[in-house]
Amino acid sequence: MKALMLASAAAVLVCAGAQAQESKGEWHLGAGWSYFDQDVAKVHAVTVRGGYDFNEYLGLEAEGSLGVTDETYSGSVTYAGNTATGSIDIKLKHTIAAFAKVQYPLNEQFSVFARLGYSRGKAEADVDGTVNGTAIKGSISDTSDGVAYGAGVEWAFAGQNSVRFDYTRHDHDNNVELDQWGVSFVRRF
Numbered sequence: 001m002k003a004l005m006l007a008s009a010a011a012v013l014v015c016a017g018a019q020a021q022e023s024k025g026e027w028h029l030g031a032g033w034s035y036f037d038q039d040v041a042k043v044h045a046v047t048v049r050g051g052y053d054f055n056e057y058l059g060l061e062a063e064g065s066l067g068v069t070d071e072t073y074s075g076s077v078t079y080a081g082n083t084a085t086g087s088i089d090i091k092l093k094h095t096i097a098a099f100a101k102v103q104y105p106l107n108e109q110f111s112v113f114a115r116l117g118y119s120r121g122k123a124e125a126d127v128d129g130t131v132n133g134t135a136i137k138g139s140i141s142d143t144s145d146g147v148a149y150g151a152g153v154e155w156a157f158a159g160q161n162s163v164r165f166d167y168t169r170h171d172h173d174n175n176v177e178l179d180q181w182g183v184s185f186v187r188r189f
Contacts, residue, residue: 026053030164032184034065038177040077041090041123044069047182051101059101061115065180067092081174084136086129093141095121095170095180097148109156119170120145121178144172154186162186 027050034047046068051061070091077084099117106112124141131140152166164186170178 027189028186030184030186032182034180034182036092037179041071043067043092056105061101062098065095082131084127084131089126091124093122093124095119111154114151116149119148144174144176146172160188
């Protein structure tokens with residue numbers, strides 16, 4: 001899977017290099033809010049993003065999110081093949097990701113995009129109970145990574161300033177699957 005991702009990113013770079021001679025590129029930075037939904041936890045995060053658009057159709061971007069909320073359960077939860085029972089407080093520590101992006105301008109103000117990339121995330125749980133039958137009182141953490149893909153829309157409401165709405169699916173190893181919904185402010189340079 002990683003080889004496929006690298007080959008896809010290389011193809012985008014080659015195409016973008018050819019297109020860059022025809023059109024001037026543009027940097028963008030943004031920050032906003034993300035809602036991460038995973039079967040065992042639904043948490044909020046602050047997300048920052050930066051990237052470069054080679055032209056109006058192709059670009060690259062990277063992002064990072066820091067969890068700002070947690071979710072507490074009483075009972076039994078299964079996550080990444082582990083079953084925890086008792087009082088469990090789950091929080092997203094962080095995610096990082098890099099994407100190749102294909103975009104299409106609908107008009108002067110609106111554009112749609114799709115992106116494909118790779119993400120890595122870390123979650124932590126404070127457990128007062130058992131994990132797989134072993135008594136635990138303390139923190140356990142899990143790091144996972146894998147393919148990430150999604151789509152969205154951007155609205156340029158005032159010149160170089162935009163609002164972006166997006167959805168990203170993170171399909172990580174250990175059967176960890178996250179849905180990320182986000183809204184952010186974007187500034188183009």
